[in-house]
Amino acid sequence: MTTITPVRARFAPSPTGHVHLGSARTALYDYLIAKQTGGQFILRIEDTDRKRLVEGAEEELINSLHWLGIDWDEGPGKDGPYGPYRQSERKEIYQKYARELIEKDAAYYCFCTPERLSQVRQEMQKNKLPPHYDGFCRHLSKAEAEARVKAGEPHVIRFKSPKEGTTVVKDLLRGEITFENATLDDFILVKSDGWALYHLAAIVDDHLMKITHVIRGSEWLPTSPLHHLIWNALGWQEPEWVHLSVFLKPSGKGKMSKREAADLSNDGYSIFIKDLEDLGYLPEAVINWVALMGWSYDDHTEFFTLNDLVEKFSLDRLNPSPAAINFSKLDYFNKEHIKALGNEDLAARIQPFFIKAGYHADLGDLIKITPVIKERITTLDDSVEMCAFLFKDAISHDKEALIIKDKTREETLRFGSDSLEILESVSVWEPAVLEAKFTAYMEAQGLTPRELLSFLREAISGQRVTPPLFECMQVLGKERTIQRLKEALTLI
RNA sequence: GCCCCCAUCGUCUAGUGGCCCAGGACACGGCCCUCUCAAGGCCAAAACAGCGGUUCGAAUCCGCUUGGGGGCACCA
Numbered sequence: 292m293t294t295i296t297p298v299r300a301r302f303a304p305s306p307t308g309h310v311h312l313g314s315a316r317t318a319l320y321d322y323l324i325a326k327q328t329g330g331q332f333i334l335r336i337e338d339t340d341r342k343r344l345v346e347g348a349e350e351e352l353i354n355s356l357h358w359l360g361i362d363w364d365e366g367p368g369k370d371g372p373y374g375p376y377r378q379s380e381r382k383e384i385y386q387k388y389a390r391e392l393i394e395k396d397a398a399y400y401c402f403c404t405p406e407r408l409s410q411v412r413q414e415m416q417k418n419k420l421p422p423h424y425d426g427f428c429r430h431l432s433k434a435e436a437e438a439r440v441k442a443g444e445p446h447v448i449r450f451k452s453p454k455e456g457t458t459v460v461k462d463l464l465r466g467e468i469t470f471e472n473a474t475l476d477d478f479i480l481v482k483s484d485g486w487a488l489y490h491l492a493a494i495v496d497d498h499l500m501k502i503t504h505v506i507r508g509s510e511w512l513p514t515s516p517l518h519h520l521i522w523n524a525l526g527w528q529e530p531e532w533v534h535l536s537v538f539l540k541p542s543g544k545g546k547m548s549k550r551e552a553a554d555l556s557n558d559g560y561s562i563f564i565k566d567l568e569d570l571g572y573l574p575e576a577v578i579n580w581v582a583l584m585g586w587s588y589d590d591h592t593e594f595f596t597l598n599d600l601v602e603k604f605s606l607d608r609l610n611p612s613p614a615a616i617n618f619s620k621l622d623y624f625n626k627e628h629i630k631a632l633g634n635e636d637l638a639a640r641i642q643p644f645f646i647k648a649g650y651h652a653d654l655g656d657l658i659k660i661t662p663v664i665k666e667r668i669t670t671l672d673d674s675v676e677m678c679a680f681l682f683k684d685a686i687s688h689d690k691e692a693l694i695i696k697d698k699t700r701e702e703t704l705r706f707g708s709d710s711l712e713i714l715e716s717v718s719v720w721e722p723a724v725l726e727a728k729f730t731a732y733m734e735a736q737g738l739t740p741r742e743l744l745s746f747l748r749e750a751i752s753g754q755r756v757t758p759p760l761f762e763c764m765q766v767l768g769k770e771r772t773i774q775r776l777k778e779a780l781t782l783i
Numbered sequence: 784g785c786c787c788c789c790a791u792c793g794u795c796u797a798g799u800g801g802c803c804c805a806g807g808a809c810a811c812g813g814c815c816c817u818c819u820c821a822a823g824g825c826c827a828a829a830a831c832a833g834c835g836g837u838u839c840g841a842a843u844c845c846g847c848u849u850g851g852g853g854g855c856a857c858c859a
Contacts (some may be wrong), residue, residue, distance in 0.1 A: 471786080485859060513787055590796080
């Protein structure tokens with residue numbers, strides 16, 4: 292590592308939908324590199340396309356970032372020296388620089404109608420050429436163009452891409468990438484409604500906001516030469532470019548489509564941060580998981596907290612190849628991070644899931660069960676299914692399961708009433724005491740734990756799967772445990 | 784069609800010319816432990832896409848092929 296200079300990194304989403312894994316990872320890396328160098332992480336809303344805005348998307352975006360624990364130093368709700376941080380509030384700024392580009396002859400007015408443009412595109416495709424603009428307005432005289440603009444003729448502003456030579460883009464993890472200028476298009480910089488497009492707006496903002504590193508998806512690679520050219524045309528020093536690889540669907544074949552995203556939810560998974568939260572994943576786990584998709588620390592360390600990552604992340608250990616999303620690995624990380632949680636913390640996190648399921652579980656009770664469930668649940672939501680019986684007023688039984696395997700109804704009844712007596716005789720209601728009593732009883736009767744305890748489990752919980760039996764009895768309390776066993780015995 | 788990117792076990796990856804007949808993790812299978820479910824322990828199976836170079840030596844460097852991915856909007 293050379294001398295560390297503070298990095299100013301920005302996460303610049305457009306509020307057009309849910310925050311997904313890809314953007315979460317980009318935001319994370321931005322945040323990490325900024326924090327690690329003592330720099331700033333900036334959140335900028337790219338909302339210049341007024342038609343695509345989605346109601347509530349910005350709010351969800353902010354919530355998701357907060358949930359993940361990624362906080363910004365400058366951005367909406369947190370003013371800084373380079374605001375405003377919403378592009379919709381910066382329209383005039385972009386127009387100023389668009390004019391500058393025209394004056395420098397690096398851009399030109401174009402009066403072609405959308406109809407003509409699509410016609411040109413079709414023509415190009417028919418001739419097996421890249422579907423680019425044909426340059427119809429590129430050579431209009433400045434005087435004529437200005438006159439038509441003044442006359443109020445609808446127009447856009449296009450960048451004047453060089454036609455010869457090559458443009459080299461330097462990417463931090465891919466090295467130098469060379470593009471033939473002949474393959475470049477004359478991109479639109481400002482639309483006919485006066486709003487700047489990403490290509491102009493992002494560059495102007497990155498410059499004005501003194502961004503030093505731009506981390507973005509590799510889908511931007513094809514337009515990166517244009518961006519390089521615009522930076523140059525404006526006479527500015529461009530930032531470091533980092534083009535991250537895309538995420539592939541779990542099969543590894545192709546990008547996640549709308550349809551596949553929907554199919555995922557049938558399996559209890561999702562690529563959207565909001566859903567992951569609802570599903571019972573920990574932000575710690577999502578962060579850990581997503582950080583490792585495209586980055587690694589060494590050949591064996593996998594468990595990282597956000598703070599670990601701030602300390603250990605580095606751009607030079609990024610991996611340029613696309614990564615397939617692996618949800619079973621997320622499950623694994625979720626288990627690991629749940630196990631790492633303190634009992635009070637875990638209890639507070641599972642409580643909303645109980646409440647959502649209609650159980651009035653109070654924190655005190657939940658804290659009692661967290662030690663025994665923390666290594667048995669994959670998601671926070673799993674705790675509800677596993678422990679619901681503790682919070683129900685009445686439970687129902689599967690009568691079949693109430694007969695001890697390979698024993699008769701009469702035998703079961705006898706073991707059941709003996710158990711009842713044992714329970715009633717216990718004065719110190721603790722797992723160790725209960726276990727000692729029952730172990731002695733089972734030995735005397737020649738019963739295996741599997742036989743008796745499975746029966747008791749069904750009797751007091753109505754479930755086949757629960758946390759360890761004696762712990763369950765403890766949380767249930769002596770009275771309710773006895774009550775439930777009595778009820779069960781009447782059903783045999 | 785054109786441009787660009789990528790290429791190690793099923794998946795995420797380690798590996799920057801000899802330490803590699805390739806290491807870790809998840810998932811999968813088996814065994815042990817075990818009151819259910821987990822957790823834990825042990826074991827197994829599993830990869831350098833192909834072909835040419837360069838080199839004393841290549842997973843590592845170069846080229847080609849193949850495969851995969853991304854882009855080609857008055858979206859970002």
